[in-house]
Amino acid sequence: MPRGVYKRVYEVVARVPYGKVVTYGQIARHLGLPKGARLVGWAMRRCPGELPWHRVVNAQGGLSAGAHPGHCPLQRALLEDEGVSFGPDGRVDLATFGWDEI
DNA sequence: GGGCTGACTGACG
DNA sequence: ACGTCAGCCAGCC
Numbered sequence: 754m755p756r757g758v759y760k761r762v763y764e765v766v767a768r769v770p771y772g773k774v775v776t777y778g779q780i781a782r783h784l785g786l787p788k789g790a791r792l793v794g795w796a797m798r799r800c801p802g803e804l805p806w807h808r809v810v811n812a813q814g815g816l817s818a819g820a821h822p823g824h825c826p827l828q829r830a831l832l833e834d835e836g837v838s839f840g841p842d843g844r845v846d847l848a849t850f851g852w853d854e855i
Numbered sequence: 856g857g858g859c860t861g862a863c864t865g866a867c868g
Numbered sequence: 869a870c871g872t873c874a875g876c877c878a879g880c881c
Contacts (some may be wrong), residue, residue, distance in 0.1 A: 758877060777863050781876080789876040790863035796878085797862050817862050824862085854863080 758784055759796035765855065766797070769808040772835045773852040774845055776812045783855050804838035807831040808852075 765780050769851055777797075781789040793809075794817070807828040811817040819825030829839065837850045845851075 778865085781863080786876055788864075788874080790865090791861065791875080792863090792877050794862040795860085797875095799879085802861085806862085811862085812864060818860055 754769070758786065758789065758792055759799070762793050762796040763801060763804055763822075766804045766806065766809060768778075768855075769852055772837060772850065774808045774810050774832065774837060774847070774850050775812075775852045775855060776814075777817070778812050779855060780809070781804060803805055810845055810847075814840075814851075815849045816843075 761784050762780055765775070765783060769775055777790040777793040778787075780793045781787065784792075786792060790812075797804075797809055797818070798805055798821075806818065809818070816828050818828050829843075832845065832849055833839070837845055839845060
């Protein structure tokens with residue numbers, strides 16, 4: 754079994770298909786940590802760089818990565834470029850773009 | 856080596 | 869609908 758949970762987080766994020774998004778809690782639950790959504794956030798914060806981090810959003814479909822300066826507009830731009838549309842409230846429709854085959 | 860922090864979430868009042 | 873609390877793991881003082 755892999756060492757840290759973060760290793761699996763990166764692996765899952767790397768598997769997210771083009772034009773789809775996943776939530777932190779979704780990943781956490783996939784790892785067997787229903788309450789470990791924060792761990793995913795911790796792992797993403799380190800942002801290796803080669804991961805499609807922009808495809809990771811919060812449970813509401815909002816952009817949590819926007820908390821870090823310079824990422825909010827970028828993440829939205831990257832997602833829209835992949836065909837992911839945002840609602841009037843600035844949120845992604847998880848029912849449509851959510852990756853449920855995790 | 857011990858304690859704090861963090862890109863989150865769901866439950867409760 | 870809104871504020872607060874607890875829970876997870878690893879890295880960094």
